[in-house]
Amino acid sequence: xxxxxxxxxxxxxxxxxxxxxxxxxxxxxxxxxxxxxxxxxxxxxxxxxxxxxxxxxxxxxxxxxxxxxxxxxxxxxxxxxxxxxxxxxxxxxxxxxxxxxxxxxxxxxxxxxxxxxxxxxxxxxxxxxxxxxxxxxxxxxxxxxxxxxxxxxxxxxxxxxxxxxxxxxxxxxxxxxxxxxxxxxxxxxxxxxxxxxxxxxxxxxxxxxxxxxxxxxxxxxxxxxxxxxxxxxxxxxxxxxxxxxxxxxxxxxxxxxxxxxxxxxxxxxxxxxxxxxxxxxxxxxxxxxxxxxxxxxxxxxxxxxxxxxxxxxxxxxxxxxxxxxxxxxxxxxxxxxxxxxxxxxxxxxxxxxxxxxxxxxxxxxxxxxxxxxxxxxxxxxxxxxxxxxxxxxxxxx
Numbered sequence: 001x002x003x004x005x006x007x008x009x010x011x012x013x014x015x016x017x018x019x020x021x022x023x024x025x026x027x028x029x030x031x032x033x034x035x036x037x038x039x040x041x042x043x044x045x046x047x048x049x050x051x052x053x054x055x056x057x058x059x060x061x062x063x064x065x066x067x068x069x070x071x072x073x074x075x076x077x078x079x080x081x082x083x084x085x086x087x088x089x090x091x092x093x094x095x096x097x098x099x100x101x102x103x104x105x106x107x108x109x110x111x112x113x114x115x116x117x118x119x120x121x122x123x124x125x126x127x128x129x130x131x132x133x134x135x136x137x138x139x140x141x142x143x144x145x146x147x148x149x150x151x152x153x154x155x156x157x158x159x160x161x162x163x164x165x166x167x168x169x170x171x172x173x174x175x176x177x178x179x180x181x182x183x184x185x186x187x188x189x190x191x192x193x194x195x196x197x198x199x200x201x202x203x204x205x206x207x208x209x210x211x212x213x214x215x216x217x218x219x220x221x222x223x224x225x226x227x228x229x230x231x232x233x234x235x236x237x238x239x240x241x242x243x244x245x246x247x248x249x250x251x252x253x254x255x256x257x258x259x260x261x262x263x264x265x266x267x268x269x270x271x272x273x274x275x276x277x278x279x280x281x282x283x284x285x286x287x288x289x290x291x292x293x294x295x296x297x298x299x300x301x302x303x304x305x306x307x308x309x310x311x312x313x314x315x316x317x318x319x320x321x322x323x324x325x326x327x328x329x330x331x332x333x334x335x336x337x338x339x340x341x342x343x344x345x346x347x348x349x350x351x352x353x354x355x356x357x358x359x360x361x362x363x364x365x366x367x368x369x370x371x372x373x374x375x376x377x378x379x380x381x382x383x384x385x386x387x388x389x390x391x392x393x394x395x396x397x
Contacts, residue, residue, distance in 0.1 A: 033172025044133025054087030252306030277389025
């Protein structure tokens, strides 16, 4: 994509990434891709805000050159030190050696650690303003959204907030940069939720603090580091983030995430009966095979819904390993205070329920009931499974 003018003298100069399989080496984006959004403010002095991963250096420099000579840059604003934002910094520093790097105090130390850069760095204070002539930039500290050094940059003349990782999402740009030009907004909202739960959810309290702190700023454009630029309705993505952050302490929506794993099909058969019971009670249910679905796509459902139904067999005296792994990730992402139930098959002895109970305790999940069985289900057990699912659904009300 060519450079795009967002507001007079303010340009998007980002790049799309459709070749990386795992964001942060962990979260799959093979199908969705991701954009690395960077911005150029072209006043009497030139400021580059955010960068991109190192392997996109040639394309990134070409984007800058469509607007200004890269050697003429006066400032490089580092809102966040993560390498998907700063990967080309070493090369850019050689091309534009006179440019001053503007960053937070914590980022200054990270610059030395990541890139051995100590000279030509200027720490900007919270609320500080830097003039570019016809434009000004103001900096706001937003720690732990989502690293401790993170800040946001605001251009007051045109009311543009460069929000870094906040209000961003997975998904390469599909020809359109702005929310009002996008033909599939549901895709970007879904990927923004997945990004939020995968990347930001642990820091939900700082997210709410940042939203509250910046709430008095008049913002007409939100320009994040990933995903769409919001200019028609910037309040939409803010309210989505506010709502998602609220699930960190709230009860979740009335509905069930049904997680299952099955070695030989016995637990899966019972899962179908449990799902019937939940549906019979009139609650929405989303079903995931944890051995075949990456946790990245499961965690958003766990984040949103108050009920968790776990179906997994005993494996070597413990819980089916893919299920144990998923619940460990749920703990790492602080998906706490849900209501849960467990069912599962066992061979010669149990153990899966015992490990699940211990994991649920660490998650602060209230386990309302459990249902285990040896071998495979008969007709009576399938009816018991349906009743089990229905009771759980009703307990959520």
